[in-house]
Amino acid sequence: MRQTVDVLISGGGVAGLAAAAAFGTAGYSVICVDPAPPVTTGDAPGADLRTTAFLQPSIPVLTQAGLWQRLEPHAMPLQVMRIVDAGGAEPEARITHDFNAADVSDQPFGWNLPNWLLRREFVARLGDLPNVDFRPGTATARVFTREREALVTLSDGTKVSARLVVAADGRHSPVRRALGIPVHTRRYGQKALAFAVTHPEPHRNVSTEIHRSGGPFTLVPLPDHEGKPCSAVVWMETGPEIERLRALDRAEFGAAMNARSCGLFGWLEQATPLTIWPIITQHAERMAGQRVALMAEAAHVVPPIGAQGLNMSLGDLTALMDLCTPATLGEAAPLDAYHRRRWPEIQLRLAGVDALNRASMMENRALRDARGAALHALYSLAPVWRGLMQLGIGMR
Secondary structure, three states, X not given: OEEEEEEEEEOOOHHHHHHHHHHHHOOOOEXXXXXXXXXXXXXXXXXXXXXXXXXXXXXXXXXXXXXXXXXXXXXXXXXXXXXXXOOOOOOOOOEEEEEEHHHOOOOOOEEEXXXXXXXXXXXXXXXXOOOEEEEEOOOEEEEEEOOOOEEEEEOOOOEEEEEEEEEOOOOOOHHHHHHOOOEEEEEEEEEEEEEEEEOOOOOOOEEEEEEOOOOOEEEEEEEEEOOEEEEEEEEEEXXXXXXXXXXXXXXXXXXXXXXXXXOEOEOOEEOOOOEEEEEEEEEEOOOEEOOEEEOHHHOEEOOOOOOOHHHHHHHHHHHHHHXXXXXXXXXXXXXXXXXXXXXXXXXXXXXXXXXXXXXXXXXXXXXXXXXXXXXXXHHOOHHHHHHHHHHHOOOO
16 A cells, blocks of 8 residues: 655654655645654664754744744743864964954854754654654655655555655665665765763853864853753764774863863863764765755765754755746756755855865874964954854854
């Protein structure tokens, strides 16, 4: 027996769940599948301990999907982005510049939340939508498309006819592979450690990126943990260095972490287990195929710098919701328009994040000195850095 729906979403990560909520709230019938049930508590095995900063342009699509109303009470505003260069002989801050959202907007740059909490709230929202069928533990097995429909076979044998398939199934997307859309991947030899810390000094809603070598060490504000100020950490380094750090005992790791943080918030205490993520840049050659739209990491992957990753994914979702209508859902014209709208912006952001990551990786002392001088020069040109701030958060 074949089921018929408007939209089948392959992938139940944060982006896929957001897409299911958005299409469901708009009145479409939706099936969303993912091979793994979402982990919705921070202390459960496999919990995603990273955090996501939703930048200003992401809020309207979340609001329209009925998601932001659930997230806002838990969100930590990001008012200031602090860039620190610590590329001197010793690991200490030598150049510090603050970029305040008040200089370009009457709102914060964004709002930060733990990824496991996003999944909890997104799944709860889907439960409120009778036209959305979320099927965790079920994968997309086969995809066949033709002019009028996409025919999808699920891992449990169910066959689904959909007017539109949304591929939100990750960097190894089975839907993208089924359509034969090539990808281009750039590897940096980097990995990232993600975890949370407490510290004696309050973060005051400041997101801090510390640049020395190997990649940035970033602290992003979180709500207090056990009565202490708390931040999420993403520590990017070469793969061998990350493996060395992970193998240290707790005291040795604490000493290394505090040396790398330059003591900016006082003594950091690790508050959650470590998780490791590979760092790559990747993009698909096209954002769409017959009856299929690629979004999120099925379409593009960037290093975790400047909160670009998931916000690019929500940019994809915003474009899809703008271009899809009940009459033309899944047809070639709106899907071609989706590719044309998203492709230039994605290429611009991929190039920008790649350049920032390469600058942050610099080992050579002279190059690090040049990086510090460039940061200082940039900050002295107010119109330039204000423009870059607006571009970074997606303001038009």
